[in-house]
Amino acid sequence: MANPIERKTIEDMTVDELDTAIAQRRARRLIAFEVYKEAVESKKRATDERLRAQLEKHLDMITKEFARADKVLDQVDARLTKIAGIRVELEDYV
Numbered sequence: 001m002a003n004p005i006e007r008k009t010i011e012d013m014t015v016d017e018l019d020t021a022i023a024q025r026r027a028r029r030l031i032a033f034e035v036y037k038e039a040v041e042s043k044k045r046a047t048d049e050r051l052r053a054q055l056e057k058h059l060d061m062i063t064k065e066f067a068r069a070d071k072v073l074d075q076v077d078a079r080l081t082k083i084a085g086i087r088v089e090l091e092d093y094v
Helices: 015-045 049-093
Strands: none
Touching: 015 049
16 A cells, blocks of 8 residues: 555445455544543542543543544445445456
C-alpha cells in the first residue's frame, strides 16, 4: 500500500485493496474502543474526586463522539462495499 502522501484513491484501488482498507479502519476503531474501556476502568478505580469528574466528563464526550463516528463509518463501509460490488460487476463485463 502507498505511503500516506501518495495514498491511492478509491478509484485506483482493487477490490482486495478496498477490503484491506475497510479491515484496517475497523482495526483502528477497535484499538480506540479498547483505550476507552481502559479509561472506564480507571474511572472506577479513581479515588481523587476531581480527577474522577474530569475523566467522567471526557468519557461522556468520547461516548458521544464514538456514536457520531460509528454512524459515519457505517455509511462509509456501506458505500465502500457497494463500490466493491459494482467494480466486481464491471470486471465481469470486461
